[in-house]
Amino acid sequence: MTLASDARTVQAAPAPGPAGRRRAGGKVRRMPREVRERQMLDAAVEVFARRGYRAASMDEIAELAGVSKPLVYLYLQSKEELFGACIRREAHALMEAVTAAVEPDAPADARLWNGLRAFFAHTADHPDGWALLSCQARTHGEPFTPVVAELRQQIVDVVTRLIAATCEDAGRAGAPADHEVSGLAHALVGAAESLAGWANSPTGAQPSAKETAATLMDVAWVGLENLVSGRRWSPTAPPPEDAP
Amino acid sequence: MTLASDARTVQAAPAPGPAGRRRAGGKVRRMPREVRERQMLDAAVEVFARRGYRAASMDEIAELAGVSKPLVYLYLQSKEELFGACIRREAHALMEAVTAAVEPDAPADARLWNGLRAFFAHTADHPDGWALLSCQARTHGEPFTPVVAELRQQIVDVVTRLIAATCEDAGRAGAPADHEVSGLAHALVGAAESLAGWANSPTGAQPSAKETAATLMDVAWVGLENLVSGRRWSPTAPPPEDAP
Amino acid sequence: MTLASDARTVQAAPAPGPAGRRRAGGKVRRMPREVRERQMLDAAVEVFARRGYRAASMDEIAELAGVSKPLVYLYLQSKEELFGACIRREAHALMEAVTAAVEPDAPADARLWNGLRAFFAHTADHPDGWALLSCQARTHGEPFTPVVAELRQQIVDVVTRLIAATCEDAGRAGAPADHEVSGLAHALVGAAESLAGWANSPTGAQPSAKETAATLMDVAWVGLENLVSGRRWSPTAPPPEDAP
Amino acid sequence: MTLASDARTVQAAPAPGPAGRRRAGGKVRRMPREVRERQMLDAAVEVFARRGYRAASMDEIAELAGVSKPLVYLYLQSKEELFGACIRREAHALMEAVTAAVEPDAPADARLWNGLRAFFAHTADHPDGWALLSCQARTHGEPFTPVVAELRQQIVDVVTRLIAATCEDAGRAGAPADHEVSGLAHALVGAAESLAGWANSPTGAQPSAKETAATLMDVAWVGLENLVSGRRWSPTAPPPEDAP
DNA sequence: GATGAATGAGAGTTCATTCAT
């Protein structure tokens, strides 16, 4: 699992290198471009997550990255491009983490289980990246909305495929319709998102990724199995049909 | 059910009223403060939802509300207060809608079912309000985040109580621990939120509130029942314990 | 002769008005939009003339106009639009001044004479405006170049018509070809421009517009008459034909 | 006639030279300083002419010259110095071209004629240099204005001497006063400048240097002769003395 | 000698906010 964003470098103590490469003040200068760029992306993800796209200022990003603003522009062109680069990197990292954890030949429930664990583990490790993908993604009106929406859709698609696979593992009778599967996928992803936020929130029990995944599996898997085998919940005493 | 935001007034042709209340130019003046304020809030919700908090401009809000900018400030103090007022109004309306639909004495599944239906119906009817609550409000580290967090907590609490009630309806054996209940509640709320967004998204099947609620009930209720009776999912072939 | 730019207001002491309209500091606020706009244009013409388009800063313009920068943007949109407005105003004023001085029914030489006097008088009175038209106009690469070029062309066209009229007043024989007339017009305008600059330059005799016009008439009119009647200068001892 | 700017080197494929002076990459290194400097000046003249002083960027100049930016600074100190060097080189080249064409012992009209032809030929051959001298340099109140002003004064002085010589060739009667001569010289130079711009402009007849010079001689020489012999134009019906 | 890496300073532009009528 090679995740670009694993190599966080913000504020990280740089490799000392030979004596003389440090200034008296301790600030290392003249890093290779690749390293600087990663530092900037790290800082940008953090600031974008904390403030939102509009409220984030390039000044703050540059300062957090430990470079001057013009350098950010030199390497990453504009605020919009910078944001796009952040989104792409974080989405890619998350997808990598999840797909790497899912063995294609395992049974459906094992795949879901492993995928969920990887998802919760990754979002717990990269809360800022997850904040970017889950919150900023839905903000309307900004020029990058389509990009984010597409990356989010990729995640939903993976889950959709998982559920569809589950259906195929089971018998055919009463299999849910396509739009039901789609709805389920969104429900599952939403539940996972919410749990990720809850698990990472400072208040509360701070459960591990495994516990969180188990909680979700407990409630979702049986429900899924039920659904797949055609059983549905129905109101025992059907409510009056007044509401939409 | 008296929801403030039901009485949308943006751009609506005002009731003419007695002669003399209109100017020659056709613009109605001297509306009662309450009405003006609602107009402003309606406009603000729309603009905030469309653009996001930072990108929304007071100019656009004032223009959409049909009033001058200083009046907006006279009534609502500042952009931040205005946003807070929007959030409070929309949150209150949503809570009202949901709680009004839940009969306290009904069985647990009926309460959940009715609550979900009301939730999906309301969010579908007030997409701007829902966009505010679900997206814009979470983004910013700004001072209104607590308001939204509180609303969300209220909803989670309601659901938590529902689940707890379900547990009590069932026997005691294997009842989930408190933190499990909490996690379940968050999962359920997240699933509902995600479904609401999906159901309202322009792409896709545009299911009715009832269908959406059914989708969620199908997967969640059986899972809940299972959980309540102490059954858990567990990996049939336990994966190697390498991950957290 | 009603020239917009005659009513210069930069730094002008504003009409006092009733007591109480001045602040203690003496700065008058809340002028009608029209007045403020003229102030800004005056300041902009001065700064653009002094620094050139690119080197002129909106800060300096705003300060010279005695207003804040946002007001300049509120009224005049952008630097480019502001420059365009300056060019248009100054070109219009110059054209007005010249055409107003030329009686259409007068003989050709009288028209040229009066036109030149008006030209020199106006450029002497509005050196900044003239600097804008004559210098900035030729700067390449800027987005407004076509506009300035067109306005400059209008001036050349007026002179061209004057010369053509002179030709018609004279007999037909040996009348100069069209492209010769065009060249003459450019030569005359260039001479006038140069004289205007010389007449306004701090060094030297500071001749009046009338004297300047006389100097130009002395050399140009006889030349013109000669040309019109078909006489040309030719090298008495023709130089070897090696040069282009 | 040795004009520095004749040896244009921009983008020119350098003479290969002995093996070993090229790198593997094909880029020639270690050119003699003189050559490098000329390349830079050529590039700078082109970019300054195209964009104007302020809009020209050192990046673009360095790139066009095919060298790195620090090298430009090493050789030419600063943007301002670089611009000054361009102006000086182009001004020197123009003066050389004109003075080389004027035989000191020829009669006055021949000297004027040859000088004008050389002027128009040179400006036509070096449009960028001429653009620099005629437009960019006048605009700015910056420190290189004196350089251009001095060049211009040199030209005016030459013309002034020509006119004075013409006066001496003719009789003394009615010879123009000194300030008249000065004015005439400015008018002539301005006319020539304007014609140079017109002759080089993309629109229009694109006349040759000889034709352009002839056009100017036709109108100016007779005027000069007239003036020298004391004849003046005067309004046949003197206009009312209302204007300055 | 030549250059990739880096920046201080300042540009145009926008916006929430407040007077003074």
Added chain:
DNA sequence: GATGAATGAACTCTCATTCAT
């Protein structure tokens, strides 16, 4: 009560210029 006039502060972005290798 309602508004046209006005601004301080901040933002994105660019550029001439210099190190350190």
